[in-house]
Amino acid sequence: MDKIKNNNWLSIILNTEFQDVTQFKTLVEVSMVSKLAREMLKPIVFERVNVHYANIKLESSIFSKANDKRIKNIEYDYHALREENYRAIEDSIDYLDLTFINIKKFSKSFKLLRMYNSGYFLFPIICSFENLTSLTIMYCNIPFTAFSIIGKQLLNLNNLHMLNVNLVKSSTDIIASSDISLPPNLTRLIINSNQVVTIDLLLDHYEYLFDKNSYNHSYEKNSNINIDLGVEEFLNSNPQLETLDVSTYNLKMNSNLNSIKFLRVDDKICFDSIKNVSNLNSISTLIFNMHSIENTENFRKFCMLCNNLTELRLSYQRFNNCQVFINEFLIPALPTLFKLKTLQIDGIHNIRLPKTFNFAKFNQIEQLVLSGSGPVSKIKFDKCKKLKRVKFTLIYYKVDEDNSSVKTMEKFYYRGWNFKYEGNTIFGNKT
The missing domain is CATH 3.80.10 (Leucine-rich repeat, LRR (right-handed beta-alpha superhelix))
Structure with a gap:
């Protein structure tokens, strides 16, 4: 027993061979052993960030409520919704931003999955993860204007995967393919079944967040097809791309x-x-x-x-x-x-x-x-x-x-x- 007590457990925890054979969940639990262990394991624990409708169960988050399948058929009184949840969207964004602020520099991979309308408010937070090398977005709505400048914000990104993503804009937004900046260091680009969608509910964030009716969406003519995402312009100016996966394009x-x-x-x-x-x-x-x-x-x-x-x-x-x-x-x-x-x-x-x-x-x-x-x-x-x-x-x-x-x-x-x-x-x- 004395030999066990005398082991330098911190050096064992921080040993790369130990980390390689230890399950990620166990490493997270081990990181709670001490403040020093937490600090030393942050680059591993926070290297990959996954935000999914099933794991964003924050009591204070209105996004959890918006993505709750049990309420998808409820008809809302949006005036009452705004009154009951005054500043709830802003507070949830601030809370998530604060949650991520100390881990951004360690994160290399980010996945935003099945966040639907909530993705519109969460995507700008992702763009502040400057060290990301991989970004995956699936079944989400994101702001087209923010996406159009992703190449200026996530300069280290080399892998971009977008599946069933609605690029949302208002009727007053005019974005040409030449306005879109994709990350300059991409070597892998996958864009499948994405569409440009015009929605005039954006002025009312609560009505948009809880909107379940697709008839409020106006799909751009021929946009089912990932049109005007600047792919050709990107290919001509960034000859280092090695993997290209595009469908219906x-x-x-x-x-x-x-x-x-x-x-x-x-x-x-x-x-x-x-x-x-x-x-x-x-x-x-x-x-x-x-x-x-x-x-x-x-x-x-x-x-x-x-x-x-x-x-x-x-x-x-x-x-x-x-x-x-x-x-x-x-x-x-x-x-x-x-x-x-x-x-x-x-x-x-x-x-x-x-x-x-x-x-x-x-x-x-x-x-x-x-x-x-x-x-x-x-x-x-x-x-x-x-x-x-x-x-x-x-x-x-x-x-x-x-x-x-x-x-x-x-x-x-x-x-x-x-x-x-x-x-x-x-x-x-x-x-």
Whole structure:
């Protein structure tokens, strides 16, 4: 017991090896051991800040009340609401600002999740975290005017991820794409399903905060599509971006994509701009989400520009005849995709009158990943000379004589291959 008492526990707590093997929650509890321990562990405890509607349960916070699902259908008397909660919004903002004031300098990552209308008031607080390198915002409304200058405030940001974010403005706000400043050191940019929204309730903060009616929102024409977020301007002036993930966005392919290594787009991109592009040789991973089979020809032309592609992932809601797509659009692009190692196709639909999918022409790939529905026995890959790994997540409902459907997991044999079955997924490795 004396030996235990004589241990220098503070030096153990501050040891990086101890911290690496200790759960974050435990480190938070350990930080309460002493004032010195708290001070020394702050860079770890406060490195990542997550604000979510479920964890912002502050008794004095009106934002907790606004996000409470139990009151989402309540009709409010906004005059009474203002009287009962006089300065509650301002006080909650001040309280949060005070809470964060001593930890801002330690925070590298900030996530604002599902704060909905409350996000409009919380986003300006985030912009004071000058040392942030990563910012994630999902399912929130934020002020468009504040977002437009994010590049001037969060200069150290290298990762920006925005999903289902409404960029809120009043009818008098006029913001052009040239007015938007994205952080200059970004290397990873993900903007999916964001919209510009005009709301004339902003003058009354309480009515806006508790507003549940989408008919009060006026969506900008064609703004579903992340229009005018200054992406092209940013690409042309910041050539160090390595990861770009944009969906439902009319991205001009003749923008400066020379530094992009990972690109995720869909068929909303501006295919007309491809004719002005000589190559996209920097791209090694391409994820392409198809909404319409009509764009497969354009997709083939797009692929043929990516001479250094090592990973290709394709997704479509319903590939009814995947073999036709393979034969007519993928195989013609193969001569330029000689570095391709991984091919992934999601959305296969091969239940009714199952067809054979033959990947014999893909001699260069080392990994094949398929998902959707249909019998695994219809997949032929034995001619793929360099293939080492396969992963098939294919649900197959076999129809019995009484017309009832039964989910089955087919087991099949390939000479020289070992297969492992986990749920609906088959993993295969060449021996």
